[in-house]
Amino acid sequence: MHSQKFAQHPVQLPEGVRLIQNKHGREFLQIDHPAVSARIAMEGAHITHCQPAGQGPLLWMSASEPELPGKTIRGGIPLCWPWFSDTRSGPAHGIARISPWQLTAVSSDAERVSVRMRLAHSLIEQALPGEKWKLDVEFVLGSDLMVTLITRNMGEERQALSQALHSYLPVSNIDQVVVQGLESCAYLDQLTGHLQIQQGPVRFTAETDRIYFNHSGDVRLIDANKQVISVHRKGSDSVVVWNPWIEKSLRLSHFASDDYRHMLCIEAANAGPDARVLEPGETHRLTTRITRGAADSSVV
Ligand SMILES: O=P(O)(O)OC[C@H]1O[C@H](O)[C@H](O)[C@@H](O)[C@@H]1O
Numbered sequence: 001m002h003s004q005k006f007a008q009h010p011v012q013l014p015e016g017v018r019l020i021q022n023k024h025g026r027e028f029l030q031i032d033h034p035a036v037s038a039r040i041a042m043e044g045a046h047i048t049h050c051q052p053a054g055q056g057p058l059l060w061m062s063a064s065e066p067e068l069p070g071k072t073i074r075g076g077i078p079l080c081w082p083w084f085s086d087t088r089s090g091p092a093h094g095i096a097r098i099s100p101w102q103l104t105a106v107s108s109d110a111e112r113v114s115v116r117m118r119l120a121h122s123l124i125e126q127a128l129p130g131e132k133w134k135l136d137v138e139f140v141l142g143s144d145l146m147v148t149l150i151t152r153n154m155g156e157e158r159q160a161l162s163q164a165l166h167s168y169l170p171v172s173n174i175d176q177v178v179v180q181g182l183e184s185c186a187y188l189d190q191l192t193g194h195l196q197i198q199q200g201p202v203r204f205t206a207e208t209d210r211i212y213f214n215h216s217g218d219v220r221l222i223d224a225n226k227q228v229i230s231v232h233r234k235g236s237d238s239v240v241v242w243n244p245w246i247e248k249s250l251r252l253s254h255f256a257s258d259d260y261r262h263m264l265c266i267e268a269a270n271a272g273p274d275a276r277v278l279e280p281g282e283t284h285r286l287t288t289r290i291t292r293g294a295a296d297s298s299v300v
Contacts, residue, residue, distance in 0.1 A: 009042075009103040017106055017113060024067045029103065033113050036141045041076075043069055045101040045117045045137045048076035050145045050290075058145050058229065058290050060170040060263040062254040072097060074254035075263070077147060077288075079137065080164040082128070084240075084271040085190075087162055094163070095127045096135065104136070112142030121154065131159060144291040148234075151286075153278035162275035164240055164267040165288045169221055169229050174204050174243060174261045176224030182239070187212040188272045204264070207245035211272035213238040219266055226294060231266045234287040238274035240267035 009019065016033040019042075027042040039049040051057045061075030072078070080093035091098055096119060105116040119135045132155035140146040153159045171177050179202035189196050190209040198212065216237050221229045233239065242265040244252060249260045268288035270276050278284055 011103045011106055013106050014108040014113070016108065022067055024069065026067060026069045029106075029115060031113050031141060033108060035111050035143065036113065038113070038141050040115065040139065041073060043100050044073065044079060044097040045119070046073050046076055046078055046097060047139060047145075047147065048073060050141060052143045052292070055292050056227065057170055058292060060168040062259065063256065064254045070098070072253065074252065075168045077168070078166040079149060080166050081135065081149060082133065082151070082161050082163060084162040084164050084269060087275070093166070095124070099123055099127070101137070112140055115139040115141070131155065133159070144289055146287065146289040148285055148287040150283060151278065152283040153280055156280050158277050158279055160275065160277050161284065162271050163286055164269035164271055165286065166240070166265060166267045167231065167288060167290060168263050168265050169290070171221065171223050171262055171264050172225045174264060177204060177264060178202070178222045179219060179241065179266070180222060181217055181219040182212050182215065182241070185212045185215045202241060204243055207248055208241060208243045210241050211238050211269065212241065213273045215239060221264060221266060228293050230291045230293070231268065232289040232291070233268040235285045236268040236270060236274070236287070238269045238271050240265065240269050240271060242267070
């Protein structure tokens with residue numbers, strides 16, 4: 001990778017932050033700050049790496065990261081917007097993850113780096129004729145990772161919105177993972193279309209694709225190595241939990257046959273029964289904050 005000037009991002013970059021390009025021309029914001037190292041793809045405003053100093057990575061990323069522009073990235077946090085999954089016709093998970101974004105502000109202090117990006121409204125209108133949105137994303141990177149997707153309805157009609165911060169979290173072995181915080185919560189099983197109630201903590205023995213709803217509390221992923229990754233959310237009453245397991249893995253792009261063992265998606269969402277309708281002029285903020293810590297020994 002090498003540094004280069006990018007005329008389309010006329011923002012001042014603080015020390016430790018630079019724009020780089022891979023050999024195929026894909027652009028990334030590379031952050032090497034005393035508090036955190038991270039990388040964000042300009043296409044999709046897609047964070048592919050985040051590692052706070054002295055901690056393990058907060059995100060799982062496919063080893064076969066697609067190098068070419070225009071290919072979706074498997075891992076990190078794809079931004080699913082303005083629809084989740086295939087709830088509308090068009091690209092799966094909407095247009096945000098496959099569109100070029102612009103940097104609008106980058107700043108840092110001793111403890112964190114903040115990055116703000118925008119998806120130009122002209123690109124949104126071109127992809128979604130008749131819809132008028134303003135879409136920004138904000139990353140705050142330091143000892144943890146916070147991502148906020150800020151959507152404003154700029155039109156004169158109500159507009160439907162479903163979305164997710166599709167966070168791929170690293171796990172040492174999916175067989176031994178426990179997810180806490182969803183006990184007794186209702187969920188839509190996307191594999192069967194049925195509504196279910198979660199009994200006890202979530203464990204994984206097969207393909208899992210669920211939208212938990214009427215839920216805004218923290219979700220904790222407890223790994224066999226006694227590491228905990230917690231997902232805190234704001235503006236989100238639904239959370240998607242996804243692991244493709246073995247058979248679906250074979251159909252996924254940029255996904256090795258045993259990658260399912262080492263990742264779990266826990267996605268702050270407005271999906272399923274939590275899809276929203278924004279009034280003209282209304283702004284909605286969807287936030288996820290991902291933190292890492294050690295489990296107390298009784299929980300695993
Ligand atoms: O392969 P992608 O388009 O990135 O989608 C990956 C997955 O995203 C979400 O978690 C959905 O609930 C799954 O049904 C989907 O398979």
